[in-house]
Amino acid sequence: MSVIAANLQAVKNDIAAAAQQAGREASAVSLLAVSKTVSAERVREAFQAGQHAFGENYVQEGLDKIAALDDLRSRIQWHFIGPLQSNKTRPVAEQFDWVHAIDRLKIAERLSAQRPAGMAPLQVCIQVNISDETTKSGVPPKDVLALAQAVAALPNLRLRGLMAIPAPADDPAAQRQPFAALRELLDQLRQAGLQVDTLSMGMSADMDAAIAEGATLVRIGTAIFGARH
């Protein structure tokens, strides 16, 4: 078995264990393999090991990989998970399946307008600044509902839920607190009548805490592909 295949299996085992610990079904947590800085050849290796959803942070790098793996296009879900500038929305709207880091209406409006007719709606999450750090991106919690309602009304987007990258914390209790806050925000959106089902939260270092608090999608890079250089 290749290193990538073995790592993928280990991550899936960890997801299953964390889900069981939380009294959840393992199948309720999907795995997004974060492939930023990873070559197209190594993404192909992960695909061959059974992984079909990949996350990219940088527009040009992502487009290059989508092109290099064009023969697999109909069987791969490409997620754009990085910050997105308004002058780079068009290729993302045209080529990706998901966008995780919507943090203002202008970006969502451009993505909707630029999504080609005939393609499935672009699946999107709103990024929340859950740890309230001035340096991190994302919309403040108090503004999430209004933005979610506006995004949900756009014709070529499908609002799926919320995403966050909390400040790093070492102990599990401290890791869980911001994930719990994101889960409560998703509940508020549901109570307001929005049909949302996705909590995109948890990375290699805090995946267990995220799953304990209800993550439905974990974004894992290092634990699958090794340390980035």
Ligand SMILES: *Cc1c(COP(=O)(O)O)cnc(C)c1O
């Ligand atoms: C890089 C990245 C990840 C993956 O982080 P790892 O620590 O390598 O698992 C997840 N989400 C986002 C938004 C990232 O930029």
